[in-house]
Amino acid sequence: MAHPHRYSHGRHDRSQHNDDEEGGSRSKRSRLEYEELIAKERLEDLIAQLGNHSTIEQHETVQNNVHDLSMVLESEIPKFKDAIIEVLVACASERPDKLRVYGTLVGLINLKNHAFVGEFLERLVKELRTELQSGTSWSNLLCTVRFLAELVNYRVVAPASLLQLFNSFLGVTLEEGIPQARSDFFVHLVLASLPWAAAPLAEKHRTELMQLLSSVDSYRARRSLNHVTAVQSLAGQEDWIDSLWHQIQSLAKADWREKCSLRFEAFASMLASPDAVCHSLPAAIAPQPHEEASAAIGSSTSSYPPPRTVFRLFDYTDVPEDGPALPGEHSIERYLVEEHLSALIACHYHDRKECAKALLSARFGVRVPLPYMITELVMGQMLRLPQSDLLHLFYCSLLIELCKEDPETMPNVVAQATFSLFDRINGLNAECLSRLAKWFSYHLSQCKYQWSWSDWTDECQDLVFSHPKLVFLRDTAQLLVRFSYYDHVRKSFGPRLAPMLLHDKPPECHYKYDIEEDFSPEVVQSAQRLIDAIRERCTPERAIEVLNTLPVPAGGAENGGPNERHLLLKVDVFFSTLLFLGSKSFSHSFAALAKFHSVCKALVPLDNQAAKLRVLASLYECWRWHEQMLIVLLDKLVKVQLVDCQAVFDWLFGDCLGDSGEGLLPKQELSRCYSWDAAESTLSKMCKQLARLNEDWAKARQRYDSYHEKMRSGTAGDEDAAAAQKLPTDQSGPAAMLVDEDTPTRDELDAKLDRLEKARQELRLLVACLLRCAVWGAEGGGIPSDEACSGSGDEEANERHLRRLVYERSLACLTMHYSDVKPAMRDLRAQPPVAAHSVAAAQKFCNAFFSLSD
Known part of the structure; x- marks a missing residue:
């Protein structure tokens, strides 16, 4: 068959020939662009991977790599200048472990191409301003400032301009009406960056450096230390700024020369060359005023970093x-x-x-x-x-x-x-004690569960139930059961220690309605009929019929009327039976709750708090020996809305707060980690629900206002106007919103606002409950000594240990959700929900809470 183009007209032949030439040139351009892209990516990889996994033995190799890369970049700058600057800026702000490597690289480039380094510094300062304004990455901001300080050592940044930058940061301490967290951060930013440039600053500007330190010392003298209570994980820890200040003083006594840093000495003479150009930083680098910074930061989830204390575990006597x-x-x-x-x-x-x-x-x-x-x-x-x-x-x-x-x-x-x-566990914060138990149990599960428990057996014999050592070991034992199994863990602890740490019974479901001695025959028979009916796959209606055959329990007026007592009995029998039949696994329990969800909702009305507490009491009685199952099913009950967050808190803390009601969790159970895991999970759910409702209402309000603004200004689209003309004559004004399905009506907007206000009120009640718990704990009188805790019958020491634990866990639970619960805490700070004699304790607790940001 002849080729079709052979018989084409000459014009077509020439057109085809031209197309071939254009295709070849496009292919050539694409190939060149591809090769250029590959070269650019190779340069970026060389910069990003410089100094990776360097050890003391590889120091000379890294030194040679830095020199070689500087030569390569010098030749490639005309072609890939923007890409090189972009990668260097990213490394300077995101790789704090390699600041000296990149500082040396920039110093070497500065010897040959100071104009390029000037552009690089402009981009770096622009990034610094962005980080100051956004407040989204304080760690990157610290890394960037440290890199600028490091560049002083290589004659890239002028020492005077760095001091000017530090003084602009310290100017925040002179602002009035600002939270201490703001001034703390910028003081820490200066002190934490100073060691990277201390020697050249002291050599050329010692007087100005001393003035800067004098300003810091003046600020230290007037700052509050209320936050130490909230952030001290181990007793005796030092505040982070005070500790760093003492370390800076130690550096000053050593004539500002530290021995820890490893710099590339081979380049020292080169970098000290008079050919190196010292660049000055712009004078306008300063933090935003507090009002502007608050608006920028407040619009996001970020805030100033909370204060800290310095954790110290070892001293010189602990090392070989x-x-x-x-x-x-x-x-x-x-x-x-x-x-x-x-x-x-x-x-x-x-x-x-x-x-x-x-x-x-x-x-x-x-x-x-x-x-x-x-x-x-x-x-x-x-x-x-x-x-x-x-x-x-x-x-x-x-x-x-x-x-x-x-x-x-x-x-x-x-x-x-x-x-x-x-x-030292008696000085360990209760929240940290729980984390330590979770780590220790996980660590042992990865190490064949081997530990010398006998070293701790003797000293635990005479300790009270809520002593921190027993709390730690008890939580560890219960967590080990999750990783292993009950008999193995009990055997590992030994016959003397195991009875103090583990439940008497293995982690199994306990069904109380199979014992006629504890209940009337009629109740036991009805419970058995319910078991048979559910096993025969009965309908929800049939389950309710069986429950209605339960007799009305006798009781006085303090236990509610006959109808109330009958309802609570039906709730108890039904949920106990349902949990017992679904006890084979989590999935069986979830399936049982899903199948009979309508029965659960019928038995537990939304406005019946006693019925919700009875559900939780039934859950505890069934699964008190299996804490993991208890936590998981409690979480499930909240998710399917059979109980609300307020009911969970009332059940958890009602006994320690002296509330009336049956089936409340015994206050001694607050010394176990599962109770606080449940509290933290419940509070987290409430905070997330409030955030969703808040976002939903804000978006709806924005759509509502935007649409009505368009209607008032006459800028609505043709489709909106045409649709509005089709509305009945009596639907004008707000009724015109119906033309836009995404725009809510005023009634829908008010309904969203009502749900939001209800969620805020529910969160306020949860926060108030934790505040009352903290006040109850603060009235315990502090940490009892070990000598005061001897004797298993010392109820006073046991109570004091429990109160201290409740105080610290309540504070930790709230501070972990600081930004979410802060508005509720502000309301409660003005009017604490406690008795008059406890107001001082409540105010002290609030001061410790707000010290994290205010």
Whole structure:
């Protein structure tokens, strides 16, 4: 068959030839663009991967890589200038573990191309301004300022301009009517960046540096320390700014020379060359005024970082004498090592294996007992209040990986840290005690459940029920049952310790209506008929008929009328039977609740608080030996709206607050972690529900206002106008909203607002309940000594321990949801829901709460 183009006209042939030429040129351009893209990505990868996994042995290799990359970038800047600047800016603000590597790289480039470095600094300062205005990443802001300070060492940034930047930050301390969290952050920003440029600043501007430190010291003298109560995980911890101030003073005594940093000395003479151009930073870099910053930050979920205390677990006596000495707690080397290790965690937290390798291969200019400092840092971050920076499970898995990477040292150090915390557990915050039990149980589950429990058996024999040591071991034991099984855990603890920590019965469902001695024969027979009916797959209507055959229980007027007592009995029998029949697994229980959901709703009216409490009491009586099942089913009951959040709080805390009612959770159960897990989960659900309703109402209000503004201004679209003309004549004004399905009517908007107000009121009641619990706990009189706690019958010491635990867990529960509960706490601060003699305790609690931000 002949080729079709052979017989085409000449014009067509020439057109085809031209198309071929254009196609070839397009292909050539595409190939060149592709090659350029590959080269650009290769440069970006070279910059981003510079100095990865460097160890002390690889220091010279990294030094050569930095020099080689500077030469490569110098030749590629004319072609890929914007891409190189973009990557360098990202690395400067997001890789705090490699500031000295990138600082040296920029310093070397500055020797040959100071114009490029000037543009880079402009972009970096622009990024700094963005971070100051947005308030969405304070860690990136700190990293950026530290990088600018690091550049002073390489004659890239003028020391005077850095001091000017620091003084602009300290100007925040002179503002009036601002929260301490704002001034604390900027003071910490200056102090935390100063060690990176301390030596050149002291050499060239010592007087100005001393004036800056004098301003910081003046601020320290007048700042409040109310927050220490709320954020101190272990008794005796030092405030973060006070601790850093002492470390800066230690640096000053050493003539501003620290020994920890590893810089590339081979470039020292090059970087000191007079050819290097010192760039000055713009003078207009300053924090926004508080009102503008509050508007920007308040529109997002972020706020100023809360204050902290410094976690200290080891001192020089805890490390081996034949190894490197542990730097003192106020030495600048201790701070710099901890900051570098924290930076490694922040950069590698997405991969626990890589994180463990990076931590154990960290390099410094001085020898330090690295396993001890890593363990102390990870423990401190895991126990940080009000909450950890990362997931609790990450820290648990990281410690396991560290033990795997260094099996000779790390397991012994972790065990030593555990024994140290157990010895000091009386000073450990109750919230941190619960986290410690969760970590310890997970750690043992990964280590074949091996531990020398006999070391703790003797000292636990005479302790009261709510003593922190028994609380820790009891929570650990219950969590170990989840990872393993009851008999194995009981055997591991031994015959002396197991009875104090584990329930007498294995974690099984307890059905109380199969014992005629405890109930009348009629009740037991009706319960059995209900079991038979459900097993025969009866309908919900048939289940209600069986429940109606229950006899009306006798009782006085204090137990409610006959109808009320009969309803509560039906609720108890039905839910106890349903939970018993679904006890095989979570799925069986969920399926049973779903099938008979209509019966549950009929038995538990929305306005009957006693019926809701009876449901929760039945749940506790069935599953009191299985805390995990209890927590999961409680969560399910809230999700399917059989009980509300207020009922859960009334059931959890009613006994300790002296409320009347049957079936309330015994207050001694508040010493178990499951009760507070339930409280925190319930409060979290309420906060999320309120956030959803708030967002829904705000969007509806915006649509409503926007549509009516268009109708008033006459800018509605043709379709809207045409649709409005089709409305009946009596539907004008607000009725015109019906033309837009997404625009709510006024009645719908009011209904959304009513739901929002009800949710706010319910959250206010939950917060008030926790505030009352905290006041009840504060009236306990503080921490009892170990000597006062001897004797299992010492009810006073047991009560004081329980009150202290309730106080600390209530405060932690609220501070973990600080931004959500803050409006409710402001209302309650003015009128505390407590008796007159407890107002002072309530105000003290509120001061500790608001110190995190105000």
